[in-house]
Structure formats: C-alpha cells, structure tokens
Amino acid sequence: MRVVSLLLLAALAACTPGAPSAGSTGAAAATTTIDVSLTSSVVTATAYGSAGGFSPQVTTVPVGTTIRFVNIDSFAHTATSISGATFPASSPFSASALQLFGNTLSGGFTSGAIAAGASSQTLLADAPGTYLYGCFFHYGAPMRGAIVVH
Incomplete structure (x- = not known):
C-alpha cells in the first residue's frame, strides 16, 4: 500500500502545471554582466553606430540568459533601451529614463540611475533579436551598447 501511495503521489506531482519536467536539472539561467564605465571606455565603431561606455560594447547571449549592468564608475549612469536598428544621432531619451522600468529585453527597459558601485x-x-541601449546622462559621449540574443 505504501509503494502505491508513493507512486500515486509522484504521478500527481508530474501532472502539476508548472512542475519541473523529469529531465529538468533545476539549473538557473546564466547571468551575463555588462560593466558600465565612461572613464575606462574606448569608442568603437559597430554595425549599429559608435559605441562606448559599456563593456563589452556588443554582448551576444542565448535566449534565457539574464543580463545585469554593474556601474564601476564613480558617478551615475543608466542603461536604457533604444528602438531601431542603429543608434540615433541625438539622445532619444526623456526624463522617464531615470525611472526603473522593465524586466525583459523585448519589452523595453531602463535601469533608472545606477549609482556608483551599484547594479541594475x-x-x-x-x-x-538585437537590443540597443544607452546612457541618459552620457549618450553623446557616446555611451551606447548592444545586446544580440540568439
């Protein structure tokens, strides 16, 4: 009777919506860190226009990866999404870039102001897809980057 109860319990757990599949390892998605630093940046020509202030300036990751921006400078920056296939000539941002928004690349995002030593x-x-972003404060520097998701 005890064996039958355990088998029944295991079968019910396997049918529970949202339960991990039998092949699931439960491993978390990888996190990629992008360093934010205008002072240690070198401007580079990319397929999207001039980029700098983020390292790496173009980051390539698989679907399912999480991204975190880490400010290693001594002053605030943002990482704010930009629509389009290339960087606009002038800043596309409004003051709303200073308010934290979003948790997916495809939905648009802004880190808000990331203080020195803090992270997004x-x-x-x-x-x-390809997701462009830049800094509200230093867009013209040019403080811009791209994330390519495959």
Whole structure:
C-alpha cells in the first residue's frame, strides 16, 4: 500500500502545471554582466553606430540568459533601451529614463540611475533579436551598447 501511495503521489506531482519536467536539472539561467564605465571606455565603431561606455560594447547571449549592468564608475549612469536598428544621432531619451522600468529585453527597459558601485535589475533575454541601449546622462559621449540574443 505504501509503494502505491508513493507512486500515486509522484504521478500527481508530474501532472502539476508548472512542475519541473523529469529531465529538468533545476539549473538557473546564466547571468551575463555588462560593466558600465565612461572613464575606462574606448569608442568603437559597430554595425549599429559608435559605441562606448559599456563593456563589452556588443554582448551576444542565448535566449534565457539574464543580463545585469554593474556601474564601476564613480558617478551615475543608466542603461536604457533604444528602438531601431542603429543608434540615433541625438539622445532619444526623456526624463522617464531615470525611472526603473522593465524586466525583459523585448519589452523595453531602463535601469533608472545606477549609482556608483551599484547594479541594475536583472533583464531576461527573452526573444532573439538585437537590443540597443544607452546612457541618459552620457549618450553623446557616446555611451551606447548592444545586446544580440540568439
């Protein structure tokens, strides 16, 4: 009777919505860190326009990766999404870039002002594509980067 009860319990758990599959390892998605530093940056020409202030300037990750921006400078920055296939010539940002928003790349995001030594929220690379972003304060420097999700 005890064996039958355990088998029944295991079968019910396997049918529970949201339960891990039998092949699931339960391993968390990898997190990729992008360093934010205008002072240690070198401007580079990319397929999207001039980039700098983020390292790496173009980050390539698989779907499911989480991204975190870490400010290693001594002053505030943002990491704010930009729509389009290339960096606009002038800043596309409004003051709303200073308010934390979003948790996926495809939904748009802004880290808000990341203080010196602090880090952003994590962002999920949820769909394939190229996601451009820049800093509200230093866009013209040019403080811009891209995340390519495959």
